[in-house]
Amino acid sequence: xYRWAYGGTRYIxxxxxxxxRLVFLDRDGTLNEEVGxxxxxxxxxxxxxxxxALRKLCAAGFQLVVVTNQAGIGRGYYPEEDxxxxxxxxARELGRSGAELSAFYYCPxxxxxxxxxxxxxxxxxKPGIGLFLQAExxxxxxxxxxxxxxxxxxxxxxxxxxxxxxxxxxxxxxxxHSMAEPTPAGAFTVGAxxxxxHSMAEPAPAVVFTTGAxxxxxxxxxxxxxxxxxxxxxxLQEENRRDQRYKAFLRHCYMIGDKLNDTRAGHAFGIRSILxxxxxxxxxxxxxxxxxxxxxxETLGEAAEWIVREERNSSLxx
Ligand SMILES: [Mg+2]
Ligand SMILES: [Zn+2]
Numbered sequence: 001x002y003r004w005a006y007g008g009t010r011y012i013x014x015x016x017x018x019x020x021r022l023v024f025l026d027r028d029g030t031l032n033e034e035v036g037x038x039x040x041x042x043x044x045x046x047x048x049x050x051x052x053a054l055r056k057l058c059a060a061g062f063q064l065v066v067v068t069n070q071a072g073i074g075r076g077y078y079p080e081e082d083x084x085x086x087x088x089x090x091a092r093e094l095g096r097s098g099a100e101l102s103a104f105y106y107c108p109x110x111x112x113x114x115x116x117x118x119x120x121x122x123x124x125x126k127p128g129i130g131l132f133l134q135a136e137x138x139x140x141x142x143x144x145x146x147x148x149x150x151x152x153x154x155x156x157x158x159x160x161x162x163x164x165x166x167x168x169x170x171x172x173x174x175x176x177h178s179m180a181e182p183t184p185a186g187a188f189t190v191g192a193x194x195x196x197x198h199s200m201a202e203p204a205p206a207v208v209f210t211t212g213a214x215x216x217x218x219x220x221x222x223x224x225x226x227x228x229x230x231x232x233x234x235x236l237q238e239e240n241r242r243d244q245r246y247k248a249f250l251r252h253c254y255m256i257g258d259k260l261n262d263t264r265a266g267h268a269f270g271i272r273s274i275l276x277x278x279x280x281x282x283x284x285x286x287x288x289x290x291x292x293x294x295x296x297x298e299t300l301g302e303a304a305e306w307i308v309r310e311e312r313n314s315s316l317x318x
Pocket of ligand 1 (some may be wrong): 029
């Protein structure tokens with residue numbers, strides 16, 4: 001369960017330790033063989049050792065989030081539907097061997113060669129960090145509870161962060177707050193029973209919002225484009241980062257990819273980043289500038305072992 005409170009202008013984690021551990025993974029060349037604009041399930045080939053590596057990370061308490069540039073969509077080589085089919089097939093196949101992927105985020109854009117709406121200087125194409133921010137908003141905000149003071153509610157920031165219709169509130173608390181004021185269009189549903197069904201470890205604060213897993217599943221949120229506005233992304237990027245507990249969350253997140261754009265994105269997001277030797281990894285390593293990545297490992301298996309070791313060491317000093 002994720003529980004974050006909205007206090008003042010930033011999110012504050014109410015979670016104990018190791019629930020919020022995420023490993024961000026590139027897809028092509030990292031999890032599956034790089035074949036160039038993969039869009040057919042029949043060409044999907046999971047790299048050796050990958051299921052075992054991911055299982056190890058799951059066992060260490062990580063949720064696994066795929067962040068992938070899919071400019072082939074923007075270039076008109078294949079539709080989004082194909083990308084989603086490949087993602088689903090990958091999740092299915094890995095799931096069969098006990099490696100659970102939690103979500104996919106993909107960027108369909110290309111700044112020069114995109115066609116129509118896909119030609120865009122977007123925030124989500126790695127080394128941009130939009131996909132990471134979207135995952136952060138989803139994973140830290142879902143399926144937990146948000147608390148807000150009356151004054152915080154008025155600026156409606158929390159509401160903007162969540163999908164429309166995804167909120168329930170404790171009726172008595174809700175009534176204490178003057179709900180004569182207009183609420184964001186369609187953003188709230190109020191139901192005491194909803195709230196009571198949602199088990200709370202702590203007494204409900206002033207105004208409480210929860211989102212349910214079913215909302216997420218309905219929207220196929222496990223495969224998603226970036227939905228944050230530029231303002232919301234900037235807000236997440238700027239304000240959360242001043243919070244000490246947020247920094248602690250980042251210390252337990254990692255990025256693994258086979259391109260410098262992967263590791264640079266991880267660094268821009270503020271997390272340790274590993275370049276793997278599969279896919280383009282070895283040639284990318286030759287092109288690296290100092291500080292482009294933290295570690296290089298030939299395989300995802302070695303990367304996973306390193307992360308598990310790091311976590312073990314840090315739990316001794318935390
Ligand atoms: Mg790659
Ligand atoms: Zn994009």
